Structure formats: C-alpha cells, structure tokens
Amino acid sequence: MVITAKIDVKDHDLLDALRGLFKNILAKEDVNAILAPCRLPTKKMVMPTLLTDPVSLNSVDPLSPAFPMNNAKIVSRLTRKPSGGTIAAVMRPCEIRAFVELVKLKQARTDKLIRIGIDCLGAMGNRDYLNWAGENGDGAANTFAAQVLSGKTPDMGSVEPAQACQSCELPVAEGADISIGFFGVDTRQQILVQALTDKGGHLLESLDLSAAEEPASRRKEIERLISERTTFRDNMFAETAGKTDSVEKLSAYLAGCVNCYNCRVACPVCYCRECVFVTDVFDHEPNQYLRWARKKGAVKMPTDTLLYHITRLAHMSTACVGCGQCTNACPNDIAIMPLFRMIAYNTQRAFNYEAGKNPEEMPPLSEFKEDEFAEIVGIHN
Amino acid sequence: MDDNFEPTILAFFCNWCTYTAADLAGTSRLSYPPNIKIIRVMCSGMVDPKYVIKALLEGADGVLVSGCNPGDCHYINGNFKARRRIKLLKEILPSFGFEPERLRLTWIAASDGVLLAETLQELVAQIKTLGPSQARMQLVG
Ligand code: SF4
C-alpha cells in the first residue's frame, strides 16, 4: 500500500528541503549511510558519494542536470556482498531500472538497501553540464529545478537536455522503496514523499512527516510528460532507423568509433566481468591482419567495430534502460543511445519484457518455454 | 540477377542430430549443394550470437543453425535456448538490412538424411533468389 506524506519547502529552496529529509533519514538508527549525488568541493561536477556525516549532506545535490554515471553500478558494488550496514541510495528512475537488472543477474542485492527514487528532472551530457554549470552550484540547481517544474523549457542557453532524457518516458521511480515526487506538486510549497514498499513504509513512518494526499494534478502532469517524451522517442527511432538500415549506413553511423569500449564500460547493464572483446579472442596475431588484408584488399583497423556493437546489442539490449551513458561516454560524439534504445525497444517487445520493471521476471535470455516462437523454426516462413 | 551467383551459406549443425543426418545423407549418396559450409558444434545451444553476426558481417549470404527436435536434445534443452537466440537475432539483424530469410533455424533428426538434403537444396535456391548479401561487397569495419 502506498503511504503518502509531504515535506515543506521554505524560500523556494528545494535542495534545502531535500537535504533536510536526507538528514532525517540518516539520523535513523537503522540507516548507516546515504549514497547520493554530491557536488564535489573542488569541482563543479556532481558525483555519487557515500555519506555518513550529517554535515556532509549539505553538498548533496540530486537536482542539478548532471548525470556523469549511472549509479546502479555503484549500488551494485556496495551491495553485492554484505557491507555491514544499511545504505539508503538516492537514485534516478533509470538507475533503479538498471539496478533491478543487476539484481536479477545476482550482481546486486536489495537487503540492507533502501532505494530512494526521485522524479527525474533530466540532465545534460557531461560536457554540456560542465560548460553550463557556473560557480553558483546550489543556485543553478534550484533555478533549473524551478524552471523544469514550472513546465517551461528551462533556460540553458544553447544547451539541450541529453537526448536520453528528452526521450525518456519513465521519469518516475516505480521500483523504489521511497519515492520523492515533484511532478504535479506545488513544489514552491512542498515535496511529496511516498512509500511504495513495506520497507519504505517502515522508514517513512519513523520520519514523522505530515500526512498528505497525492494531488490530482500529479497523474495528469506525469501523463503529459510521458506523451511528450514518447513523441520525441518515436521521432528519434524513425530518424535513427533511417541512418542505420543497412550495413553501409551503420558503418557510416559508427565511422568515428575507435573501439575504445567506453560505451560498454559506462553501460550499467553491460554486466560481464570480462568482456570478450578485450580477451585473447580478439588479440589477433600480426600475420592474421595481413592475411585478412590480402584476402580482401583492405581491412579497416581497428577491426570488428560493427561486430562489437551488434554483439553488444545481442548481449544486453533486452536489459537496456535507455540511460544514455553510452553516448555520454563516447569520446567521438557517436549517438550510441538512440541506436541501442531503438534495437532494445524491438528486442524487449519481442520477448514481452521491460528492462528494470518487474524484479520477478527473468531476463529473456536466461529462460525459455518449450512452446514458443514456432514461427521461426523451419525454412518456409 | 546474376545467374552465376553461388551463395555461401554457413551451417552450424549439432553433433547429435543434424550433423549425424548430414553424415547419413553422405553415406546414402544423397547430394547436398557445395554452397553449404558445415561447422559441427556439440549443440545448437552453443551457437553464440556473435558467430552468426560475424558470419554475416564477413559476407556469408546465409546462416543456418540446426539442432535436434524438441525432446531430443542431448543436453536436454539446448535447442530451446538456441531458438531464443535466433529469435533475438531476428529482431536485430533486419534493422541493419539483413533479410530475415538469411538466418534460419531448423530441427532435423539424426535419421532424417533425406529431409536434410531437401532442406539444404531449397535453402540454397531461396538464397539464390535473394541475391548476394549486402556485406559481401563492402569493407566492413
Ligand atoms: S546501452 Fe546505453 S542507454 Fe542502454 S543501458 Fe547501456 S548505457 Fe544506458
């Protein structure tokens, strides 16, 4: 059952209200640490930080449009074995979805973890964020949040939100224990705090917040966002399909790729501990390259770029949560996310699967049914 | 279309059923086209998607994966796992312009030498009609 409460916002300072809530949570005996995005003292960037000192919570900033990494990987690192304490992790919805995928793969655990999901205001690409963020971090974060929540297009100068965020139709944290709601709420006055699980309910009750009702405007605002994003997404898919629907076009799309594999390092659901592309399998003998070159007249170096991307699609597209960290990580500005999301949309639909949604559902490639897909067997179809 | 087009088709046959059928076809003097390059694997369930992707990117005109009938898999359920992987690839590869007919999955029992020979002949005819694969003509990176 969902329990709904609210916290008050003073002087339009959303950040301050959130920090107050996190202090309240950290003060609970059974919470030993909070993992949250923090503005680092010497830099403008906001990074996931594990906090135990209430004072350090003053640099927590989950509102800035900074998204340098998907923290599902960090939460996996903190939970795959017992850490000796309970951690409350502040997560964006796509971070929670990626985390759910890692739990299914037994690379992360939910006991001793409280997931605090936030309505996602979106983010910019790394480079854009660093250029945009001035020295006044808190002020910029609050202004950005206020603009997004007023329904206006936020004033970011020439910068746009990341494509991943513009095309994200799941901006509300469904798989959280506690969800922090901004959409459709009068955030000049208050923020919604909802418990979605028993664990969340237990914590929420201990926080002594005033009870509240979910405003009717919330569902409506969320629906508006979803429809806007879905339109953006579908246009993005159509455009990407037009740019990649043959090997020739796909080669052109990926022409700048130098096989650095940053995109898979950044991908929260690229789960293999060792990727085959960095093993001996692809560490060919020098004379092998020469043989290939002789056979075909030319061989592009580094080799196997398309093989890498299509193999990665085969491996993880059913788990892709659309977070956009692949695009974010690419040193050559290749739009990997639109390509991966487009294929992921098809592969997930084919198996009637939604990445990160239902923790009970097995990943499609780890199970099978005896009676399925008869239409692909044989040569007469 | 080029009448002289001879497709190259890579065939992954499981050791216990389809490969045995191919053996049987051979000893029974049933001919199958030389376009088929057979790779024996222990189970259709061990055909990694990247083998299929690599073959098509290297210019194979078709890929056939063939294993045991349901219930006959030597490893209990490798053929069902293979079917999921082929389903997955069939969702991915056509987006990049590979016609779905270039990737096939069949289940052919050890005793089905005749069925195997017929299947291979028909497959070659189908791929001849499709024409050469797009990756053949290109410098694929
Ligand atoms: S492929 Fe890209 S968008 Fe999809 S989960 Fe990985 S990093 Fe995120």
Ligand code: SF4
């Ligand atoms: S990060 Fe960019 S350059 Fe590096 S492997 Fe991925 S697509 Fe290629």
